[in-house]
Amino acid sequence: MKEERGKMEGGVKLDKWGYEVRTSSEACISSINAFYDQFLGYGRDRCVILEAAAHDKDCVLANILAAHLLNFSDPSRAPSFLEAAKANLEQATRYEKLVFDAVSYLGSKDRDDDVAVELHLKVLKEFPRDLASLKRAQVLCFYMGQPDLFLSLIRQVLPENEGDNYVYGMLSFALLEVGQMRDAEKAAKRGLEINKEDVWAQHALCHVFQYECKFKEAVQFMEGCASSWNSCLSFMLTHNWWHVALCYLEGNAPTQRVLELYDHHIWKELERADAAGEVYLNAVGLLLRLHVHGELDVLGDRLEILAGCLSDQANWNIEWHLDVMTVWALAKTGKFSKAEDLLNELKYRISRMGTKKQQSMQKGMQLAEALYAYGRGNDRQGLELLDSDFDACNYKIIGASDEQLEVFNQVWYTMLLNAGETMKAIEVIEKQIKKREGVPFMWRLLEKAYRLANRPEAGKANEKARALESAYF
The missing domain is CATH 1.25.40 (Serine Threonine Protein Phosphatase 5, Tetratricopeptide repeat)
Structure with missing residues (x-):
């Protein structure tokens, strides 16, 4: 042709x-x-x-x-x-x-996601250059929690699209979601070589930098790209700024810098007439991180204002991931009846799903109930709702990336410490640090756990945390 x-x-x-x-x-x-x-x-x-x-x-x-x-x-x-x-x-x-x-x-009301993916695969088998169909397939696989499925699909069509920047951003995101960071970085950079303003490739590269604890490099890169985000959808614009804020937070920058990004680049976007409800995902996600980091006192009335907006049922059922965090925000600000209404709404939604989908979404329901308990300060109940070998990366079904899910691991570590499960906390925090050694906050959590257990390693954890806290910003 x-x-x-x-x-x-x-x-x-x-x-x-x-x-x-x-x-x-x-x-x-x-x-x-x-x-x-x-x-x-x-x-x-x-x-x-x-x-x-x-x-x-x-x-x-x-x-x-x-x-x-x-x-x-x-x-x-x-x-x-x-x-x-x-x-x-x-x-x-x-x-x-x-x-x-x-x-x-x-x-379709009775949609089977596997069938939906198969129909897109049918398009791409005959018409492999249709990157719009490929993108829809990516979204489907993301909400199915199956990045490996999409990676297989994108590799099939890659030979027909080697000169297109969009394909490399999608490839990079799939690779990083299955833990292939080196290849993910190469793919993102290839996309940016073709078009330096490819927002999704920028986003994917930031994911890689962030995972590797290159926080300063990530911030410099993303802030250098920010002028290309002005024409983006509200969600994508604020999501990229969420990544920047998270890099500042994980790199131990002054909390005020994180709050400035929240105020000027996330919350402010909600003032726009065309702002999407998904923006709340980035807002509540950042405030939950700050809370887990022990920064609740500096939030002022931000969480209360946000929870007031999230009380509006018009902002429910947009994203399961958002609903899970909304349950926490409502509970944390004392809006218990609203939080329970949302939990009941989630249960109702599951009851209307097919058997296969119901089974997969039970994890999402358990996580929402655990976040409700955490918001109410009932850490023991929260732990009982989650598996003893809980790993948030196994909860992709709520429609979240590994980076977005990580906060739920941090909630779990915090609940373990608060509930007196000190030895278990030490075990899982040490395991996480082996994956990402450069996060100061994790060393502070480990130091706290060691001190609660009267372990002599607390001093070394303190030294490591102090060194990292001064290393980035």
Whole structure:
């Protein structure tokens, strides 16, 4: 196939990937291509796909992509676009029909995620350059807690996309989520060589730096990229700043610097009319980290204000990960009945899932209940709700990366210490430090555990913590 964008072929045009789309409208195909870039680049202007449907009301691809977008932003409008796509499906190209099958299934009430992935795999087997379908597959695998599945998929299509920056950002994220940090770094840097403003590749590289405790390097890199985030979706903009704030926190920078980032780059974003509810994920995630680090006194009224917003049920059921942390924020600020309402809502949601999904989401429910106990100061109950060999990395099913999940490990360590399970705390903290030796906070936790156990190693842990605390910022 000659890959010439927008070439006319008797009512068929070629999209950005070089695949056939049934339309006679130049403006329609141009808007579809613009949507691809917005979708893959986490841009704010994804609604450009609605323009594609307006330019050609009969275009199946434009309509099904518009319906998918509206399912999240304005669900009442989605059905009309879905019906328009269905009405013209017989005249659609093979490519459009496969995309329609994959995307329309995502809105099914009884959706099986394995089937959803298989439908996207079917698209990519025939049309491997469709990186929008690849990105949807990545999101599916992320919420299934299966980065290895996506890594396998992306490796299948990589040979057809070696000149595209977007594929390397996705590859890097999959690699780091399965612990292949060296390869993840190489992939992210390759993507940035092609396009230094690729937000997802930037994000992936920061993950690598952060994991390796290169906090100063991570901050310098990300702050140098920040000007390219202004056109990003609210979630992506604030998520990248969340990473910066976390690097400052883990690198023992002054807490005030972390709070400034919260105020000016996370909380302030919620003032925008187009801010997404997912922004709360970054807000509460950062405040939970600060709390675990013993910084609750410096938060002022930030947690109380945030919990007030999270009391609004309009901010529930956006992300399971967000709901888990919302339960903690509500409990911590004394809004127990609201926290219990949310827990009951989560139980109801699970009851409506298929048997397979119900079983996998039980871990998410246990974590939410443990965070409720932790918020109420009932550490013993929190521990009883979690496995004795708890590892937050086994809870990817809530839709969180390893870096996002790490705070739940820290909550667990704290509950162990507070509940008098000192020897167990020493065991698991030592194990974690072997993975990441450069986090001052972890050495402080270990020092506390040693002192509670009257262990002489407390002095050495103190020395290590002091050395690291002065090493970064």
